[in-house]
Amino acid sequence: MTARPPVRLLADCEWIHEPAPAAVVEGTGLTAGALAGIISAPGSGKTFVSMSLSTATAIAADWLGHRVVAPRPVVYAVGEGQAAFPLRLAALRTAYELRDDEPSGVWYVRESFSLLNADDITALLDGLREHLVGEAPGLVVLDPLAAFMAGGDENSTQDMSTVVAALNRIRAETGACVLVDHHTGWNAERERGSTVLRAAMDVMYSLTQADGVLTLECTKLRDGVVPAPLRLQLRPVAGSCVVELCTHPTDEPAATLTPKRRQVLDTLNAIVIDEPVAFSRWRDASGVAETTFESAAAALVKGGWVHKTGKGRNARYAPPGPLPPTPDSPPITPDGGGPITPDHPRGPLGPGVGGKGDPDTAARDAMRGGA
Numbered sequence: 001m002t003a004r005p006p007v008r009l010l011a012d013c014e015w016i017h018e019p020a021p022a023a024v025v026e027g028t029g030l031t032a033g034a035l036a037g038i039i040s041a042p043g044s045g046k047t048f049v050s051m052s053l054s055t056a057t058a059i060a061a062d063w064l065g066h067r068v069v070a071p072r073p074v075v076y077a078v079g080e081g082q083a084a085f086p087l088r089l090a091a092l093r094t095a096y097e098l099r100d101d102e103p104s105g106v107w108y109v110r111e112s113f114s115l116l117n118a119d120d121i122t123a124l125l126d127g128l129r130e131h132l133v134g135e136a137p138g139l140v141v142l143d144p145l146a147a148f149m150a151g152g153d154e155n156s157t158q159d160m161s162t163v164v165a166a167l168n169r170i171r172a173e174t175g176a177c178v179l180v181d182h183h184t185g186w187n188a189e190r191e192r193g194s195t196v197l198r199a200a201m202d203v204m205y206s207l208t209q210a211d212g213v214l215t216l217e218c219t220k221l222r223d224g225v226v227p228a229p230l231r232l233q234l235r236p237v238a239g240s241c242v243v244e245l246c247t248h249p250t251d252e253p254a255a256t257l258t259p260k261r262r263q264v265l266d267t268l269n270a271i272v273i274d275e276p277v278a279f280s281r282w283r284d285a286s287g288v289a290e291t292t293f294e295s296a297a298a299a300l301v302k303g304g305w306v307h308k309t310g311k312g313r314n315a316r317y318a319p320p321g322p323l324p325p326t327p328d329s330p331p332i333t334p335d336g337g338g339p340i341t342p343d344h345p346r347g348p349l350g351p352g353v354g355g356k357g358d359p360d361t362a363a364r365d366a367m368r369g370g371a
Contacts, residue, residue, distance in 0.1 A: 024057060024138050024177050026067045029203035029221045032138070033171050035164075036179045037145075037198075038216075039191045040207035045214050045234060046181045047081065048243040049207060050141050051092055053179075057139045058105030061096060064216075064230055064245055072138025075128055075176075077109040079147025084240075091240035107131055115148045115166040116159065125173055136175050142167075143181040145197075154193030164200040188294050189279070190312045210298045213246055219311070260288060264296040265305055269319050276309065276316035 021031035030036055030053075040046045056063035060071035078085060085108075098104055109127075113120035128137065142148050145163070152159040171178045185192040188208075198204065204220040214232040221227075231246040267286045271277055283293050297317075300306040307318050 023069050025063055027227050028066055030177050032175055034177045034202040036203045037201050038181050038205045041184045041188050044207050044209045046207050050143050052243045054106045055104050073132050074106040074139045075137050076106055076141045087240040091237040091242050094238045095242040115163045116152050121166050140176045141179045145180045145182040157194050160194035160196040261296045272318050276318035
């Protein structure tokens with residue numbers, strides 16, 4: 001057996017002269033060679049978002065207000081919903097004004113393959129080289145991740161490490177940004193399965209839906225400035241939908257207290273005494289269906305009726321007003337920023353509302369038993 005050559009050591013003064021990865025879509029963290037993910041609950045619209053991103057990348061159209069740097073081929077592996085996919089393609093092509101015989105530059109994969117099988121990855125890469133004729137793709141999408149690890153266990157560190165190794169192989173051999181769509185877990189705030197996936201990601205986005213508004217928010221960016229969240233909506237087109245920037249008034253959906261939201265908010269006011277509470281405690285005390293609670297809680301946080309600190313299992317919730325911070329957490333603020341001040345509005349209704357003497361604040365304080 002031939003011995004492996006010695007490992008090469010690289011001086012820092014050499015490494016710093018390597019060029020930075022080229023952006024695929026400016027201001028998003030999606031760069032050449034990046035490993036990216038969109039995490040959302042099933043049915044939240046992530047396929048519409050990924051299809052829109054893919055087509056914009058292929059034809060170099062601006063994507064939801066962000067500039068696509070240059071047209072690049074895209075490879076999109078479709079793991080589910082193939083029967084309805086032609087309708088979605090027709091809607092997307094109509095929205096981008098593509099002629100019937102005009103290819104967008106997105107190549108779709110309908111055949112099944114497994115990221116747990118090295119031979120399957122070789123076959124995928126061989127097919128990619130054959131169809132693209134040596135042209136490097138800008139983006140490779142796998143939608144959803146679970147469809148491409150059949151027989152594997154998402155919770156297994158070993159299986160997920162194999163998946164990450166396969167994704168790294170794809171990006172290393174293509175130079176593309178590799179994007180995976182994945183589903184959320186039990187509390188709708190983090191992805192299912194092993195944390196190996198999140199640790200490997202260069203950029204991750206969370207996609208949530210409430211009251212017809214989709215919020216695409218960057219939850220991890222290895223380098224650079226985290227972009228502002230995007231508020232999106234689905235617009236009916238040609239028997240399906242396309243995603244676009246939201247035209248709804250910013251405060252309309254979140255500021256409206258429906259009876260269910262009022263019940264969920266009243267529950268929080270009742271159970272919070274001297275410190276914020278966990279998601280599960282709030283949910284169990286609310287007495288409403290789990291899906292109803294999750295939708296109501298998201299709207300209350302988004303509208304400023306509820307303050308949230310932390311993420312995932314460490315997230316804590318409280319009504320407006322100063323409370324003692326949780327251990328190792330910053331003081332509660334409406335938007336996760338600095339401490340509450342008289343000039344910092346506490347409610348969802350805009351500047352000057354929600355401070356001392358405001359009737360809405362007084363009502364909320366009364367529900368908490370305060371003065």
